[in-house]
Amino acid sequence: MAGLDKDTPIPIALTVHQQSRVLEISYADGATFRLPFELLRVYSPSAEVQGHGPGQEVLQTGKRDVEIVSIEAVGNYAVQPTFSDGHSSGLFAWDYLYRLGANQEALWQAYLDRLAEAGVDRDAPMPEAGGHACGHHH
Template identity: 80%
Template structure:
């Protein structure tokens, strides 16, 4: 398991807040994070988002209103959320959730910088692979 050592803090509480769209996590070392669903979705560890190598990441947009509709524990090292847009292939290990929580501000800035660099609006719909009608106009 990448990144998991005996010292990796483990979650002692995990709460999905549907109203505020936050995943609240408390860790064994006392750290306490509230992760927006959008951040979790945009930084999904799945190949669908990360690509299969550096530089192949797929910039996720239009996820501000995304919800977590299911949360499946994977062993005792990760959770697998199902998002309302159908995305469910991301396995979030404890160390990843911890990193996302600890570096939330920097990650938001990085995401916004990548959107700006690509000239894409944060709320733009994702062009879907099937080439939906909304994918064409700019």
Template identity: 65%
Template sequence: MAGLEKDTPHPTALTVHTQSRVLEIGFDNGRTYRLPFELLRVCSPSAEVQGHGPGQETLQTGKRHVGVAAVEPVGNYAILIRFDDGHETGIYSWDLLHRLGDQQDTVWNDYLKRLEAAGLDRDAPMAAPGGHACGHHH
């Protein structure tokens, strides 16, 4: 699925709920999704999170209480979400947002499985950027 297909649902409504930490997004196909900031943050499409190829992903942790500072439109196809932890390179296409909404449970379970495989807790603090977690415990 490359690029935006003609049948990609477009958002008709976008609401940032700062108290409950969800992005509510209504699409023109009648669907409305409530995407937790945490999910959006750990699934950020940015290179910082996804790396530059399979297996290069940086597992994000400690994002349960992440907030959204701003949401900015990017052309007619995406939004840039600025998170209050300083992460602001994730550009979320309508495709991605719709998929995250549609497959929220699967995406979330996949995240939990990856955490488990890495021996991490979702509330573990993130290693500082540049610091490589190599499993050494002091």
């Protein structure tokens, strides 16, 4: 399978649970993870979230109620979810999803820590896209 090394965990089942807002993913090694949509959204591997280098990450907020409206397979190595806030540029490779699942608690705590450090509420709306700073219209 192109693009995967032999140790990449391959999922055997993937279920989007709209009601509970979790992506359930089961791997051939027996691991099953239930990843909240919010976690997937705030850890989206897209440049829009991750930035273009270390320290460039864009802290995501207001995603508690985000939903996955559709999810598409990309080749046989990743999925690309479309979120209800319009975000759809994240390609979640199988090994990335596995890592999110395996480290879910630590990642969630890291997210909460980053919110606290930034002094931002988890439910605060995101600034308007496009980076328009307020105050230029005097």
